[in-house]
Amino acid sequence: MEYKILMKNDIVKLFNDLTNDYKFYAPTKEKGNIVFKEISNPEEIELNYLNSKIPPKDVLFPQKETIFEYRYEGKDVIIEDRKDLDDKILIFGVRPCDAYSFKLLEDFFAFGKVQDEIFLKKRKNSTIIGIGCNSPRHSCFCTSVGGHPFQKDSMDLFLVDLGEKYLVEAISEKGKNIIQKLSWLLDAKNEDLQKSQELAKKSEESITTKFNFDLVTKILGDNFEHPVWQKISESCIGCSSCTFLCPTCTCFDVIDENDEYNHRGRRIRIWDTCQSCLYTLETSGHNPRPDKIQRCRNRIMHKFSYYPSNYNCLGCVGCGRCIIACPVNNELRIIIDEIIEIEKKEESEKVNA
Amino acid sequence: MGIESQNNEIQNKIREIARDLLKEKKVDVIIGYKKGTLPLVSQPIIIDKEEDIDTLIWNNLCYVNLAKYLVPRVPKLIDPEKGNLKVGIVSKGCVGRALIHLASEKKINLNEITIIGIPCNGIINRQRIEMEIGEQEILEVSISGDNIIVKGEDFEKTFPFEEYMNELCKVCKIKSPPSISKFPNLCVGDYQEYSSLSTDFKDVTEFEAKNPEEKWEYIKDSLSVCTRCYACREACPMCYCNLCFVDQNKPIWFGKTTDISDIIVYHLIRAMHMAGRCVACGACSSVCPMGIDLYLINRKLEKIVKERFNFTSGLDPDILPPMVDFKMEDAEEFMLEED
Numbered sequence: 015m016e017y018k019i020l021m022k023n024d025i026v027k028l029f030n031d032l033t034n035d036y037k038f039y040a041p042t043k044e045k046g047n048i049v050f051k052e053i054s055n056p057e058e059i060e061l062n063y064l065n066s067k068i069p070p071k072d073v074l075f076p077q078k079e080t081i082f083e084y085r086y087e088g089k090d091v092i093i094e095d096r097k098d099l100d101d102k103i104l105i106f107g108v109r110p111c112d113a114y115s116f117k118l119l120e121d122f123f124a125f126g127k128v129q130d131e132i133f134l135k136k137r138k139n140s141t142i143i144g145i146g147c148n149s150p151r152h153s154c155f156c157t158s159v160g161g162h163p164f165q166k167d168s169m170d171l172f173l174v175d176l177g178e179k180y181l182v183e184a185i186s187e188k189g190k191n192i193i194q195k196l197s198w199l200l201d202a203k204n205e206d207l208q209k210s211q212e213l214a215k216k217s218e219e220s221i222t223t224k225f226n227f228d229l230v231t232k233i234l235g236d237n238f239e240h241p242v243w244q245k246i247s248e249s250c251i252g253c254s255s256c257t258f259l260c261p262t263c264t265c266f267d268v269i270d271e272n273d274e275y276n277h278r279g280r281r282i283r284i285w286d287t288c289q290s291c292l293y294t295l296e297t298s299g300h301n302p303r304p305d306k307i308q309r310c311r312n313r314i315m316h317k318f319s320y321y322p323s324n325y326n327c328l329g330c331v332g333c334g335r336c337i338i339a340c341p342v343n344n345e346l347r348i349i350i351d352e353i354i355e356i357e358k359k360e361e362s363e364k365v366n367a
Numbered sequence: 368m369g370i371e372s373q374n375n376e377i378q379n380k381i382r383e384i385a386r387d388l389l390k391e392k393k394v395d396v397i398i399g400y401k402k403g404t405l406p407l408v409s410q411p412i413i414i415d416k417e418e419d420i421d422t423l424i425w426n427n428l429c430y431v432n433l434a435k436y437l438v439p440r441v442p443k444l445i446d447p448e449k450g451n452l453k454v455g456i457v458s459k460g461c462v463g464r465a466l467i468h469l470a471s472e473k474k475i476n477l478n479e480i481t482i483i484g485i486p487c488n489g490i491i492n493r494q495r496i497e498m499e500i501g502e503q504e505i506l507e508v509s510i511s512g513d514n515i516i517v518k519g520e521d522f523e524k525t526f527p528f529e530e531y532m533n534e535l536c537k538v539c540k541i542k543s544p545p546s547i548s549k550f551p552n553l554c555v556g557d558y559q560e561y562s563s564l565s566t567d568f569k570d571v572t573e574f575e576a577k578n579p580e581e582k583w584e585y586i587k588d589s590l591s592v593c594t595r596c597y598a599c600r601e602a603c604p605m606c607y608c609n610l611c612f613v614d615q616n617k618p619i620w621f622g623k624t625t626d627i628s629d630i631i632v633y634h635l636i637r638a639m640h641m642a643g644r645c646v647a648c649g650a651c652s653s654v655c656p657m658g659i660d661l662y663l664i665n666r667k668l669e670k671i672v673k674e675r676f677n678f679t680s681g682l683d684p685d686i687l688p689p690m691v692d693f694k695m696e697d698a699e700e701f702m703l704e705e706d
Contacts, residue, residue, distance in 0.1 A: 341654030
């Protein structure tokens, strides 16, 4: 395997060399928040960040997306399909947890007979340049969901932040092609590799939030009805911060917006959330998830019980965004502890009996 | 007295009163705040056991308006047999105002509630601190003297509390729940006479001096990052509609996207619904995951209502709020006003 070195000063060069071939997305600061946006000026790229507020999922599966547009011509309706789906996309600076989320998104959008062409085409046309996570937050727990702060899944190029420079490793064919194109990249030395390994180890050790999710999945399977859900949903105010900032949430709503005056319209999809009162509301007026208790349960069940049974993996990448975002601190770590507690209580009851 | 010792005193008082209320069975449950698991948050809790009293805290991060849990009542406040439980609620000024205002809208019965009144000393502007610290993880936040001390692994920063409290707290004149003479047993602990409220709105004059284009730019710019997670709405004690206008879908009333026009429609129509109802708690801004501060919109509304109707929300449960009431002499010239 060939390793290269990219000096941080040369990010501008990298951008200039790649921007003609790709729509170049990178982390940038927008009103104080780190978000992934299409970059037109390399000065906008923010290299000093823990992780983005809104996950890079937003690039491939944006909060609002046009499925197609239509216009009336006399009695005919002309449908205009998306023309930008073949554009090459490059996402620079994706953290390992978020890169792994792309795999989960692919699984979802390719699940069953119906293939989501829009997402899958975009994913196929995208190149991911990931950067290892040198300083995970205390709320991060990727190592508990099968991840690692230096995991390279779903990436094409993997970068390690060595201070003034990045160690560059090609993971896929796409990545190798980029390295070839950027012929000016420097060669890496042994000490760079060594430093990278040290950083990976240090980073992994700094993750202190650890869960036994096998146990959680097992407990959830047996406790759909349990008083714990009452407790878990008690302080939830029912906003959608946790789901809207989640890199693995995929629910969307489809809406037709008709512009009668201009004889045209569009079919769009927007993020939906299981925390909304409209989410499972049926036309009859019946709502199988009428209260926060069922909605909170659904979010946890979906990620840690339904995902394992449907996709054979957890529906969580351990980024901890929901932990930080919850405005009433009804956070995942507490929720998981409560769930583990169910088993502990049962065990101790058995012993006492 | 420093803020830290004020907080300790308030916290002790909360625990003392809460313990007595539960012991004497004057209330069945207490709604209060618990220490958060992250440095810039607190956790609302509902306790029904005396042994949990010591988890109740007071600090300058108790930003959630606890009145939210009463309309509609969360399940823990209702007994399947007895019906509505008697609730004690830790109340800074704006929580007290929310309760009184909700009573004026006939949403709660004050006889079922005991207000544990405390003199709030202001809430930290957590969003602003987070933004200014930027991309470093905050591990500890404390108050020392007049300063907020924010610590991380390899940094320590000091923010003057006066400057870094919520904008609405800076101009707040009702620190404790307003006294209601008609309900002498409603409030235990601190309450505040509200006869001497000032009508000073200097903080909005800068905004008012802007021309319409500049105002529009300000609104557009400050709301542009909204994800429409509706945390502001869900945290607002006055947002209790069964179905929000923005959720109307048979047919859809307003666009649901994050296009700036749809975002603005949501926020400005919600603002209209807050006229004469907002109790200036600032919870909407404190909970926003994107750090949007709605204080200026809320303050401007407060000013308009004060000037036109001489009304301040949340002071008297028997005075109907101006948007609920109608008087023949109500001025209508604003229909044609330019700004």
